[in-house]
Amino acid sequence: MTDSLASPAPLADPHLVFDPVAGDDPKDVVILGSTGSIGTQAIDLVLRNPDRFKVTALSANGGRVDLLAEQARRLRVRTVAVAREDAAPALREALAGQYGTEPLPEVLVGPDAAAQLAASDCHTVLNGITGSIGLAPTLAALEAGRTLALANKESLIVGGPLVKALAKPGQIIPVDSEHAALFQALASGNRADxxxxxxxxxxxxxRGRTKAELADVTVADALAHPTWAMGPVITVNSATLVNKGLEVIEAHLLYDIPFDRIEVVVHPQSYVHSMVEFTDGSTIAQATPPDMGGPIAIGLGWPERVPDAAPAFDWSKASTWEFFPLDNDAFPSVNLARHVGRLAGTAPAVFNAANEECVEAFLGGALPFNGIMETVIRVVEEHGTPVTGTSLTVSDVLEAETWARARARELTNRTATAEARA
Incomplete structure (x- = not known):
């Protein structure tokens, strides 16, 4: 079976380097989502490597304006953007407090501000925004000819054909730990092998629980990830393994490998971030202790490596690395992701949007844990035939998302009402 999203060349190819601004000066970098987990770690990397990177602009949603203002001052950026218009006055006040009598950076406000920054004059755009709202900045960065360090997997999931139509060879460097690992492992061989x-x-x-045993888990249970410290949405997605399903679609889109040749295995220690098996039987694994410093450094620095970007293993100490098969009955999200990935078109956008709404409902106490996937499955089934092929537009994606969110909210509200009556 030929997967409908396949194309002649992979989006992310470690053998190809897209360099819009060659030279020995520090790379000019724009960081989108600077107050989130990826953004704050990227800023830490930049501050430790001023000879390699210079941040020219920052964007954030607007929930942490004091941190955003502090970041702007420390990095001496030209521009700061905030998505929430109601956060603009507090941001300007915070900037005034940080800068004192010094000139303030330019401030952009509104839902399109991040996309404006993504198209601004720089070498690399790090898209660390969470959710499908990252699609517009992803497209803007690619269209403007910037190297895109992509941590916002959702923009690739929901807009796969749109991204593929714009991206030039080597223009996208993946920042997800799994895809950064595949990116590095693929560098050791040829795609044909x-x-x-x-x-x-x-x-x-x-891990290890049956579907029945997951029925009564709480929000606190779901947010207690054993190895990674992340935001609440991504943490719940990791608990349902929706995050892994999205990563399967992302791997297919980035590397043009058919879905039946992308395998998921459970590795509790999170030391091996992913592997590539070659036709001669060799498997190349990329491994570090759980830390996002390495993937972020790959995204910003490739093809060069940044010294001491992440901790290394102490090979003089004994350790145990385990691998287990995935329980698809307890965690149906990965197979559902394969299904919508093969459908392509607007189907992945419906899957992602419905999941985002269901996670919000779960975090708000309106939906049980197992209800997340049960509701997402129903929304995907009701969606019917997705818009596919070269006819797909941004409007198609947004329309599909709007429908999926509304339908998911309707179903979660029904669930909450039924439970209240029970």
Missing amino acids: VRKLVVTASGGPF
Whole structure:
């Protein structure tokens, strides 16, 4: 079977370097989502390597304006953007407090501000925004000819054909730990010699539990990830393994490997971030202790490596690394992701949007844990035939998302009402 999203060349190819601004000066970098987990770690990397990187602009949603203002001052950026218009006055006040009598950076406000920054004059755009709202900045960066360090997997999931139509060879460098691992492992061989990609999953906090045993888990249970410290949405996605399903679609889009050659295995220690199996039987694994410093450094620095970007193993100490098969009955999200990935078009956008709404409902106490995937499956089934092929537009994606969110909210509200009556 030929996967409908396949194309002649992979989006992310470690053998190709897209360099819009060659030279020995520090790379000019724009960081989108600077107050989130990826953004704050990227800023730490930049501050430790001023000879390699210079941040010219920052964007954030607007929930942490004091941190955003502090980041702007420390990095001496030209521009700061905030998505929430109601956060603009507090941001300007915070900037005034940080800068004192010094000139303030330019401030952009509104939902399009991040996309404006993504198209601004720089070498690399790090898209660390969470959610499908990262699609517009991704497209803007690619269209403007910037190297895109992509941590916002959702923009690739929901807009795959749109991204593929714009991206030039080597223009996208993946920042997800799994895809950065595949990116590095693929550098050791030729694409024609790849047998399969092996994406590792920690298994989340509920590894080993049956579907029935997951019925009564709480929000606190779901947010207690055993190896990674992340935001609440990504942490719940890791608990349901939706995150892993999204990563399977992302791997297919980035590397043009068919879905039946992308395997998920559970690796509780999170030391091996992913593997590539070649046709001669060799498997190349990329491994570091759980830390996002390495993937971020690959995204910003490739093809060069940044010294001491992440901790290394102490090989003089004994350790045990385990691998287990995925329980698809307890965690149906990965197979559902394969299904919507093969459907392509607007189907992945419906899957992602419905999941985002269901996670919000779960975090708000309106939906049980197992209800997340049960509701997402129903929304995907009701969606019917997706818009596919070269006719797909941004409007199609947004329309599909809007429908999926509304339908998911309707179903979660019904669930909450039924439980209240029970």
